[in-house]
Amino acid sequence: MLQKKIEDEISDLNQENLFSDNCPSESVRVCFTSGLDCDIVVNYNAGYVDKDGDRRYFHSDSLMYAAVFSEREIYECQLKRVMQRGEQLALLYKDKAQFISRAGCETDLDQDLLELSNLQKNLDDSQDLDGYMINLADDIDTRNNLEECQLW
Amino acid sequence: MSIMVIKMTSKKGQLKIQQMAFMLMAITLFFVLVGMFVFSIQFSGLKESAAILEEKNAMLLVTKLANSPEFSCGEAFKNKKTHCIDSDKVLILKENINKYDDFWDVENIEIRKIYPVSGEKECSLENYPDCNIIKIRSGKITAEFSNFVSLCRKESIGGEIYDKCELAKLIVSYNEK
Numbered sequence: 001m002l003q004k005k006i007e008d009e010i011s012d013l014n015q016e017n018l019f020s021d022n023c024p025s026e027s028v029r030v031c032f033t034s035g036l037d038c039d040i041v042v043n044y045n046a047g048y049v050d051k052d053g054d055r056r057y058f059h060s061d062s063l064m065y066a067a068v069f070s071e072r073e074i075y076e077c078q079l080k081r082v083m084q085r086g087e088q089l090a091l092l093y094k095d096k097a098q099f100i101s102r103a104g105c106e107t108d109l110d111q112d113l114l115e116l117s118n119l120q121k122n123l124d125d126s127q128d129l130d131g132y133m134i135n136l137a138d139d140i141d142t143r144n145n146l147e148e149c150q151l152w
Numbered sequence: 153m154s155i156m157v158i159k160m161t162s163k164k165g166q167l168k169i170q171q172m173a174f175m176l177m178a179i180t181l182f183f184v185l186v187g188m189f190v191f192s193i194q195f196s197g198l199k200e201s202a203a204i205l206e207e208k209n210a211m212l213l214v215t216k217l218a219n220s221p222e223f224s225c226g227e228a229f230k231n232k233k234t235h236c237i238d239s240d241k242v243l244i245l246k247e248n249i250n251k252y253d254d255f256w257d258v259e260n261i262e263i264r265k266i267y268p269v270s271g272e273k274e275c276s277l278e279n280y281p282d283c284n285i286i287k288i289r290s291g292k293i294t295a296e297f298s299n300f301v302s303l304c305r306k307e308s309i310g311g312e313i314y315d316k317c318e319l320a321k322l323i324v325s326y327n328e329k
Contacts, residue, residue: 103305103313105306148313
């Protein structure tokens with residue numbers, strides 16, 4: 001399933017330099033299972049990519065591809081930027097939740113949004129992308145979808 | 153006699169050299185003028201292309217802003233809308249805009265309600281929603297681009313909450329370099 005999904009995504013990109021089979025001999029090989037002759041190894045279930053002797057963690061396919069294609073410094077820096085923006089958005093929605101209560105819209109997401117923003121603020125590198133933050137974000141999203149006044 | 157002939161010949165020669173020099177200068181000047189003419193035509197075309205490209209980028213930026221999570225309604229209002237701006241969120245954003253310095257490469261972001269028509273009043277936390285201009289960033293303007301958007305917020309009547317949407321313009325201005 002994963003193999004098919006990745007193959008479909010790669011072929012949909014329609015890039016001349018990306019191959020899912022019949023790779024040219026001088027290719028950089030990206031493996032999704034352990035194997036010989038792999039330049040980059042992706043452990044999809046555990047959520048990390050081993051490349052150039054170091055490990056960078058990801059959550060979701062977007063970050064996975066970023067981890068595969070980027071240099072380590074660029075990946076970690078851009079991840080921090082994403083987290084900074086996420087922190088500001090979490091605070092924005094927390095303040096919005098308090099603001100729209102004047103219109104009778106009550107939500108109980110503000111404390112969790114504050115906690116999420118703190119976790120995003122304190123992220124130093126991809127190793128801090130742990131299950132707790134991801135689960136918290138998913139939980140907030142699920143609860144928001146059930147609110148009468150959705151925040152987003 | 154022969155000396156006179158030599159003198160006359162050398163004077164003729166000098167005259168011819170001078171004529172040749174003037175002709176060469178004239179030809180050089182001619183080609184320089186032609187070159188300047190061609191260069192000015194090409195350069196004016198280049199300036200026009202740069203201006204068109206900048207305008208296109210600015211229009212894309214307006215669209216990008218309207219659809220960014222800081223502005224967009226997302227699914228907060230029934231019937232997911234594109235070019236919809238959440239005015240409750242934007243008002244909060246206005247209070248915290250300093251955290252977005254240099255994030256969007258624009259000088260000025262303004263949302264102006266255009267219908268229903270009313271007198272100009274800038275929005276603040278105190279007078280919202282009885283206002284029609286939300287100034288998010290204010291800076292020096294030399295070029296301005298805009299797009300029509302739905303401006304939506306949560307309202308309540310008799311304890312019942314509903315979505316109120318009005319027609320507005322998202323105006324983005326920047327300083328032409």
